[in-house]
Amino acid sequence: MDYEKLAELLFPHITRTPEDYEAMYPPRQLPEGAKVTRLGPSPTGFIHLGNLYGAFVDERLAHQSGGVFYLRIEDTDDKRFVEGAVEIIINSLRFFGINFDEGATMDGDTGSYGDYTQSRRGEIYQCFAKKLVREGKAYPCFLTEEEIAEIRCKQEEMKLTPGIYCQFAKCRSLTYEQVEENIKAGKPYVVRLKSDGNMSLPEDQIKRIHVQDAIRGTLDMPANDQDTVILKATGIPTYHFAHVVDDHLMRTTHVVRGAEWLPSLPIHIELFEKLGWEPPVYCHTAQLMKLDEEGNKRKLSKRKDPELSLDYYRNQGYHPAAVREYLMTILNSNFEEWRIANPDADIDEFEFTTEKMSTSGALFDLNKLNDISKDVLLKISASDLYDFLKGWAAEFRPEIIHMFDDRAYLERILDIGRKEAKPRKDHIYAQQMVDNISYFFDDMFKIEDSFPAEVEAAGDTAAILRKYLETYDHSDDQETWFAKIRTIAQELGYAAKPKDYKKNPDQYKGHVGHVSTVIRVALMGRQQSPDVWEIQQILGEKRTRERLERFI
Numbered sequence: 161m162d163y164e165k166l167a168e169l170l171f172p173h174i175t176r177t178p179e180d181y182e183a184m185y186p187p188r189q190l191p192e193g194a195k196v197t198r199l200g201p202s203p204t205g206f207i208h209l210g211n212l213y214g215a216f217v218d219e220r221l222a223h224q225s226g227g228v229f230y231l232r233i234e235d236t237d238d239k240r241f242v243e244g245a246v247e248i249i250i251n252s253l254r255f256f257g258i259n260f261d262e263g264a265t266m267d268g269d270t271g272s273y274g275d276y277t278q279s280r281r282g283e284i285y286q287c288f289a290k291k292l293v294r295e296g297k298a299y300p301c302f303l304t305e306e307e308i309a310e311i312r313c314k315q316e317e318m319k320l321t322p323g324i325y326c327q328f329a330k331c332r333s334l335t336y337e338q339v340e341e342n343i344k345a346g347k348p349y350v351v352r353l354k355s356d357g358n359m360s361l362p363e364d365q366i367k368r369i370h371v372q373d374a375i376r377g378t379l380d381m382p383a384n385d386q387d388t389v390i391l392k393a394t395g396i397p398t399y400h401f402a403h404v405v406d407d408h409l410m411r412t413t414h415v416v417r418g419a420e421w422l423p424s425l426p427i428h429i430e431l432f433e434k435l436g437w438e439p440p441v442y443c444h445t446a447q448l449m450k451l452d453e454e455g456n457k458r459k460l461s462k463r464k465d466p467e468l469s470l471d472y473y474r475n476q477g478y479h480p481a482a483v484r485e486y487l488m489t490i491l492n493s494n495f496e497e498w499r500i501a502n503p504d505a506d507i508d509e510f511e512f513t514t515e516k517m518s519t520s521g522a523l524f525d526l527n528k529l530n531d532i533s534k535d536v537l538l539k540i541s542a543s544d545l546y547d548f549l550k551g552w553a554a555e556f557r558p559e560i561i562h563m564f565d566d567r568a569y570l571e572r573i574l575d576i577g578r579k580e581a582k583p584r585k586d587h588i589y590a591q592q593m594v595d596n597i598s599y600f601f602d603d604m605f606k607i608e609d610s611f612p613a614e615v616e617a618a619g620d621t622a623a624i625l626r627k628y629l630e631t632y633d634h635s636d637d638q639e640t641w642f643a644k645i646r647t648i649a650q651e652l653g654y655a656a657k658p659k660d661y662k663k664n665p666d667q668y669k670g671h672v673g674h675v676s677t678v679i680r681v682a683l684m685g686r687q688q689s690p691d692v693w694e695i696q697q698i699l700g701e702k703r704t705r706e707r708l709e710r711f712i
């Protein structure tokens with residue numbers, strides 16, 4: 161077979177040569193050790209935690225080493241393409257602090273290694289497919305779906321690995337004339353890699369590959385034996401071929417991707433080999449897992465787990481710094497230790513390494529995220545929290561935007577209990593924070609809890625509030641204020657100390673705690689809240705008196 165002629169027959173329109181592309185995309189001029197990474201999402205409109213998890217690894221590897229992190233849109237599967245998806249990807253990642261140095265942007269590409277959208281790189285893939293055909297390493301395959309199904313049946317009967325390889329790869333042996341005839345007859349065809357194959361070899365002679373994965377160490381796997389499709393009948397490349405060509409020409413040094421790609425790694429290694437290129441360092445990240453209700457570890461699922469979607473964190477209003485901090489704890493096993501030693505350091509000062517990544521499945525736990533978020537938010541000033549919350553509300557809860565009318569008022573609210581030696585950790589995420597502090601705003605204030613049963617039984621609610629209001633002096637300090645509540649309690653037959661009531665429950669109607677809970681419910685609508693005195697100071701005298709009067 162004259163492969164040169166075959167290549168011209170299949171790709172007459174491809175005039176550029178591989179050398180042209182090599183010259184167009186020369187090796188990058190970067191400092192020694194600088195890593196080039198990329199995110200290659202498919203524009204399906206669904207961006208999930210796994211994407212963010214991987215993007216963090218990419219971002220850290222590139223930016224810690226003075227390298228480049230770029231965005232490539234992998235849209236070769238047009239069935240899954242969703243309008244606006246690129247915007248969603250860029251915006252979501254930017255929100256979480258992930259910024260690209262080059263690649264696809266909403267206003268076209270930046271960088272000189274583009275085009276960064278696979279659907280616009282057709283000629284490049286075809287040029288390299290042509291090269292493989294010319295060298296006898298790839299061939300056109302005219303097998304129809306029915307023929308492939310038949311082959312599969314036969315393989316099942318014979319208990320052989322399914323697929324197109326060796327003796328099953330019938331089109332390998334077509335002559336030039338047969339190919340030409342098929343093409344003239346308009347028969348559709350794909351281009352397949354002519355794999356070196358293992359199938360005819362006895363078990364102990366099967367060729368194996370050894371690949372150094374940056375997360376998993378040496379991977380020892382059987383070499384590829386499948387005549388994998390590299391160009392589909394439409395001329396569009398498969399993922400396998402597209403990423404190999406792109407990662408080479410874009411001079412990617414590290415490919416970070418999910419463990420679901422591990423089984424096809426031998427195909428990629430063979431493709432690199434056949435193209436005569438050095439493969440990048442692969443970093444196969446662990447699957448994100450969660451513990452289900454029964455305590456079993458399982459993969460996060462799009463259908464069952466809303467927290468898989470990045471939209472979830474934005475809707476709920478998680479602060480991006482909290483999500484970053486949490487992801488880093490599951491990304492690197494030594495991060496928490498580092499954080500304890502460096503409580504105030506910027507997260508980017510932590511030296512992220514692929515070696516400290518889990519290989520067996522990273523456990524994602526919302527409760528842990530919430531705990532971490534409490535600590536992270538504690539370090540964010542009230543003023544910054546105000547800005548963050550306002551941005552969130554404008555997008556997700558426009559009906560409450562009036563909460564932000566009085567900046568000083570809201571900042572005082574957000575700071576309640578945060579300045580103490582053992583600070584309160586009330587804030588977790590925007591949705592929860594807004595609910596938490598809603599009682600500070602008259603239109604959102606509602607009575608959510610009941611008055612204590614002890615007080616209601618004695619019919620003392622109104623009496624307590626009346627006495628409280630009569631003696632209320634907004635300028636009282638905290639001590640004077642509480643002494644007054646004690647007095648009211650005693651006057652009405654409640655113990656001044658809870659322990660007295662516990663000792664002699666028959667002597668009292670209840671204790672001072674029940675009395676102050678009445679005030680709490682009247683003022684905040686809730687039995688639990690931060691310090692009442694402090695809240696009153698923020699509510700102001702007028703609002704405080706109005707709320708008490710409602711019950712008298």
Ligand code: GLU
Binds near residue numbers: 200418
């Ligand atoms: N387009 C692939 C995906 O969305 C990317 C895999 C890779 O990073 O190589 O899964």
